Amino acid sequence: MKKTMTSIREEFPVLDQQVYGHDLIYFDNAATTQKPRSVIDAVSGYYEKDNSNVHRGIHALSHRATEAYEAARARAAAFIGAGSEKEIVFTRGTTEAINLVASSWCNRYLKPGDRILLTEMEHHSNLVPWQLAAERTGAELVFVPVTGDEGLLQLDRLDALLAGNVKLFAFTHISNALGTINPVAELCRRARDQGVVTLVDAAQSVGHAPLDVSGIGCDFLAFSGHKMCGPTGIGALYGRRDLLEALPPYHGGGEMIRKVDLHRSEWKGVPHKFEAGTPHISGAIGLHAAMDYLDEIGRKAIYSHDRELGEYAAERLRSLRNLRLLGPPAERAGIASFHLPNVHAHDVVSFADRRGLALRGGHHCTQPLMKRLGLESTVRASFYIYNTKEEIDRFVEVIEEIQAFFG
Amino acid sequence: MQDIADLYQAVILDHNRRPRNFGEMENPDRVAVGDNPVCGDHYTVFLQMDGDRIREITFHGAGCAISKASASVMTSMLKGKTLAEIKALYSDFHHLVTSGEIDEGNLSDLSAFAGVHQFPARIKCATLSWHAALNAAERPGEEPEPVTTE
Numbered sequence: 038m039k040k041t042m043t044s045i046r047e048e049f050p051v052l053d054q055q056v057y058g059h060d061l062i063y064f065d066n067a068a069t070t071q072k073p074r075s076v077i078d079a080v081s082g083y084y085e086k087d088n089s090n091v092h093r094g095i096h097a098l099s100h101r102a103t104e105a106y107e108a109a110r111a112r113a114a115a116f117i118g119a120g121s122e123k124e125i126v127f128t129r130g131t132t133e134a135i136n137l138v139a140s141s142w143c144n145r146y147l148k149p150g151d152r153i154l155l156t157e158m159e160h161h162s163n164l165v166p167w168q169l170a171a172e173r174t175g176a177e178l179v180f181v182p183v184t185g186d187e188g189l190l191q192l193d194r195l196d197a198l199l200a201g202n203v204k205l206f207a208f209t210h211i212s213n214a215l216g217t218i219n220p221v222a223e224l225c226r227r228a229r230d231q232g233v234v235t236l237v238d239a240a241q242s243v244g245h246a247p248l249d250v251s252g253i254g255c256d257f258l259a260f261s262g263h264k265m266c267g268p269t270g271i272g273a274l275y276g277r278r279d280l281l282e283a284l285p286p287y288h289g290g291g292e293m294i295r296k297v298d299l300h301r302s303e304w305k306g307v308p309h310k311f312e313a314g315t316p317h318i319s320g321a322i323g324l325h326a327a328m329d330y331l332d333e334i335g336r337k338a339i340y341s342h343d344r345e346l347g348e349y350a351a352e353r354l355r356s357l358r359n360l361r362l363l364g365p366p367a368e369r370a371g372i373a374s375f376h377l378p379n380v381h382a383h384d385v386v387s388f389a390d391r392r393g394l395a396l397r398g399g400h401h402c403t404q405p406l407m408k409r410l411g412l413e414s415t416v417r418a419s420f421y422i423y424n425t426k427e428e429i430d431r432f433v434e435v436i437e438e439i440q441a442f443f444g
Numbered sequence: 445m446q447d448i449a450d451l452y453q454a455v456i457l458d459h460n461r462r463p464r465n466f467g468e469m470e471n472p473d474r475v476a477v478g479d480n481p482v483c484g485d486h487y488t489v490f491l492q493m494d495g496d497r498i499r500e501i502t503f504h505g506a507g508c509a510i511s512k513a514s515a516s517v518m519t520s521m522l523k524g525k526t527l528a529e530i531k532a533l534y535s536d537f538h539h540l541v542t543s544g545e546i547d548e549g550n551l552s553d554l555s556a557f558a559g560v561h562q563f564p565a566r567i568k569c570a571t572l573s574w575h576a577a578l579n580a581a582e583r584p585g586e587e588p589e590p591v592t593t594e
């Protein structure tokens with residue numbers, strides 16, 4: 038990293054506080070990351086100087102707001118290696134991006150008996166939209182199984198599954214519940230070989246790893262700004278241009294139309310036909326600043342930092358007795374999820390909270406995965422650029438204290 | 445200074461480790477389920493009744509220390525009580541876990557839950573099995589709809 042650890046921490050104002058008399062250790066980054074000063078300033082600077090609606094007024098402020106909003110789109114395209122900014126649709130986040138495809142693409146192409154392939158490790162937001170689509174279209178859902186506690190996809194089953202009348206394959210890049218890093222490029226290649234359209238849920242990867250959609254070879258990819266130093270309420274769908282152009286709109290309303298009559302309308306071209314209503318302008322501007330910030334540090338550096346912390350935490354946790362660690366034996370993202378047979382996840386999280394340690398306990402919006410592993414919930418620690426090994430040492434101390442307390 | 449020991453009193457830790465009246469009942473008169481889908485806590489409460497008086501009560505299921513200890517203490521206290529008495533006790537208990545104020549002498553071991561009010565996210569854990577028990581006691585029919593907190 039070009040920046041030092043100290044300088045990175047200082048750029049995140051929220052980290053400089055005590056919680057219940059202890060220095061805050063923020064280990065809930067898979068839920069949402071903290072925001073650096075530059076993102077906070079970009080958002081407030083927009084409201085202080087340029088606030089206006091986009092694509093409407095011809096006054097100076099509206100022009101500036103439109104330019105800034107569209108510049109964020111071009112930045113997002115460059116950030117993920119898309120060929121054109123027309124391939125970036127702004128959404129509220131990963132969830133809305135997936136819903137867009139599950140609605141517009143599935144309604145157009147799926148017939149009864151067609152199949153959508155998912156995996157058993159998906160977040161509810163990459164599962165429920167497809168359930169709704171299946172209900173509407175008569176399509177069926179099928180799943181790539183996971184191996185068990187190590188949380189790998191059973192890829193020997195993939196080609197046979199894909200061959201079974203599958204039209205679309207949607208899967209996560211990095212599992213938020215396990216820390217598994219799926220081989221996205223290989224999965225997309227195998228799907229493409231059988232003419233299957235792919236959607237990658239990149240919520241946990243865009244801000245954590247170098248990522249290039251042309252290298253991955255996916256057709257769609259979804260991500261959220263708030264998990265990569267940006268604001269909440271903004272995210273994007275990448276879609277291959279020819280695919281987006283062929284799709285009907287998702288929502289109807291202002292901004293997305295060219296011409297409106299009482300009984301019918303014509304819409305704009307991509308990507309604007311998918312963006313009905315006043316968009317989250319400040320969010321896009323904040324996301325722009327976040328992408329700049331992440332590239333200043335370097336996503337390669339972020340990736341190795343996160344994985345080093347993930348590995349370190351896994352190694353420390355493996356040495357504790359009475360602890361069931363989930364996730365891959367090697368090549369783990371910055372996520373450590375585990376189960377204590379004698380202590381419920383919520384008791385762990387309440388206790389840790391009083392030690393200034395922000396963890397997550399629950400099913401992590403992956404109830405089918407939990408069920409598959411025979412669990413109700415796990416405790417999860419997830420790391421980011423500002424976290425350190427010293428914080429992990431402290432976290433392990435607190436877990437030991439908790440085990441002794443509930444003993 | 446709020447501390448973690450305010451929440452996890454010795455009585456709670458003990459009931460969590462060794463829950464009383466824990467297990468399914470062979471021939472219950474009434475059964476009710478309490479679920480918290482957010483955290484996955486789920487309990488079933490089994491009752492045998494003499495009129496509107498509880499003769500036997502057990503519970504089964506899984507959840508956090510607060511919910512399990514609360515169910516355990518509750519079952520120890522409800523045996524022999526009438527529906528009206530249970531409602532009055534629940535109202536005192538609810539006041540306790542939302543305010544931290546102990547103003548009644550008959551709370552007994554339930555007063556260990558006074559610290560819960562400092563942890564608003566955990567109030568539902570403390571009241572989950574009570575909702576199920578009240579639901580079972582109030583309704584004569586078998587297997588009412590599961591009650592859910594949140």
Ligand SMILES: Cc1ncc(COP(=O)(O)O)c(C=O)c1O
Nearest residue numbers: 130131132160162213238240261
């Ligand atoms: C893997 C994964 N997919 C999807 C989502 C949903 O993201 P959002 O809530 O920002 O739409 C999340 C985050 O919670 C996630 O971790």
